[in-house]
Amino acid sequence: MQLKRVVITGMGALTPIGNNLAEYRKGLFEGQSGAGNITRFDTTRYKTKFACEVKGYYPLAHFDKKSARKTDLFCQYALVVADEALAHSGLLESTVNRQRVGVIWSTGMGGMISFQEEVLNLAANHMNPRFNPFFITKIIGDISSGMISIKHGFQGVNFNTVSACASSSHAIIDAYNYIRLGKADAIVTGGSEAVVTETGIGGFSAIKALSQNNASPATASRPFDQNRDGFVLGEGAGALVLEELEHALSRGATILAEVIGGGVSADAYHITATHPEGAGALLGMQDALNEAGITADDVDYLNPHATSTPLGDESEAKAIERLFGESFGKVAISATKSMTGHLLGAAGAAEAIACVLAIQENKVPPTINCETLDPEINPSFPLVRDKALAKTIDIAMSNTFGFGGHNATLVLRRYQA
Template sequence: MERVVITGMGVVSPIGNNIQTFWNNLINGKSGISTIDTFDVSNHKAKIAGIVQDFDAVEILETKEVRRLDRFSQFALAAAEQAWTDSKLDLDSIDAEKLGVYVGSGIGGIETLIENIDLLRQKGPRRVSPTLVPTMISNAAAAQISIKWNAMGPSMSPVSACAIGNTAIGEAFRLIRSGEADVMFAGGTEAAITDLSIASFGNATALSIRNDEPTKASRPFDENRDGFVMSEGAGILILESLSHALHRDAKIYAEVIGYGASSDAHHMVATHPEGKGAYLAMKSALKSANISPEEIDVISAHATSTKVGDISETMAIKQLFGKRAYQIPVTANKSMIGHMLGAAGGVEAIALAMSLNEDVIPPTINLENPDPLCDLDYVPFVARKMKIRNGLSNSFGFGGHNSAIVLKKY
């Protein structure tokens, strides 16, 4: 079987729209959460989100093209462009049939859908865009990347809710390992901070309403957390077979060595209270990586800042790692970037790859009063310098979808 490595990365996020800015802000504990200013939130329960700042799609796309793309596709193309440039791959020297795209989105082009529903109701059916469907469907981002880079290999837009990023990376990893692809774009993208989305999640009491302190609202594992903070962006990685990467003397960030997936088979929105699905996904990922629990040096937790989710993930970690669970640093990127939904796994995989590269673990901020049931080492407040060989990253989603990947220092 082929070994699989990461040779390029690109990010669009509330704390930076390139890898270095994103990483510097992450390890310095900077929050990207702010008051929503893109629409009127005066009647909403939750008035805060992780909004991407200073993003101009025209910098990478033609103006006419931008008009035909929903924001989630714009984010994906921007992150993919960064990752491609970073990888230094050359299209002329690649077999197009073995270049693939696995990039997903949990909600897709909801902004475009809402705009056209408004047009339909206000001005009638003739004003609805003929490009509505290809613009809003969840596979649009993957398709646009495939078209731009002439990627004629396997292309898929996995939909596993907030587990998407890891699902995409893991399934792309399997394709390369089996020899079906040489190079894959993999990750997730999301742009769902809309009037409708905030209203729905807010009415479900899922969102934090710490509106007067946005930067302190996302607080995984903290006793005083009151829900997650919705966010947006994209995280795209270039996965490549090791032989392909070595042949061109590529820079390698990390090696992907394991992937596991499972289902809670429990509830549409609530995680399994004992973390059974999370445990099974992590266990499967370690088995796939052919390593023991003793060999994991850091865990990037899903950790959305919800009571049931944080506790169940902590329970799952304890079940898998036993007493050693207390010795493994567990970090929560969402404390700074919020919950990027379908983009979360891709962005957090990038953070883990950077950790392996630089031997630094980002902190979990806002952990002022730890929940007694969340008693592991969550790297509070300050980044930690330490040697890291293997890292595990978790992503879980509505419907009970769970996915975990294992990255190794190369």
């Protein structure tokens, strides 16, 4: 069968460096740090006392009181960015067959805030247990895709993907595949996460994944730096409207970029650690390039997973070097988690949006905080540091990897008629 072409026609963002797409764009290219001391709870007894929180978000600015009370924060974030992406795309302003519009969303952790609140309430009142009637619907991850579809009447394909920190990249790749197979005209896709909680910080600290640079939160997320000591927990959401090309053209939509490949693989190695030589990462990147019908030499910009963990960054750098060769060709690399922190299940969506913005602006966002490149990494590694780099970007690639050994790579291209 003839596969359909798939394009991006709308985006929405809610991140630690900007509460909408315009603010996120500004924060990215200006190299802003979203990290700061945690405001959600008392961190006195915690080893890590900072995170990349979303700032200035008020539920009642988006929802009535009743709706806000029965919806976990991760789902609120999903609804907010989906609305922005749909408005950006203009999809709802046209005559659209809502039976052919779907939602494929993602979250790594789901309603962790609501789960923690309910368990604490149970512990305090275990002799007279009472549960919120919305407890289950607040914590299950798939409720986000369900609520987006309910709000807008989208009756097409609808589900959530869960693959830890690769979740939203898998969601985007699934949306791409459903559309190019002709099973949908448009799909709202992306991811959302809200786990800056006692359990979130405590849990990731227990496996020694988080930075403990409490003296300087703004510089704690330092991908590929020799002094990195772990990732900075983030939160937020990103949404993209993917659309079949002819459907988009028929309604006069503005096309932001084209999706041309998605590669997936597994490390089959360890529950949390990446393969030390980046074997699974390399397999997924090569799969994405093969599907796109291009080679590594064609890639202008790579947004790596690059969480700022000692093992993870080194193994990914090895995989990238093997993919591109020691010369690295024309690719420029920048790690935007240095600014946003790690949005877990929403990371892939936020970073796919960063890739689209890079294509639109012909500009590579910077990697901040990398003062001295890890000596175990090739000194020719083409990392864009400190300031954005003006560069023609026609093809961009984004990596995301998750606990469990899940790898997903997305390839985007400047739209060509």
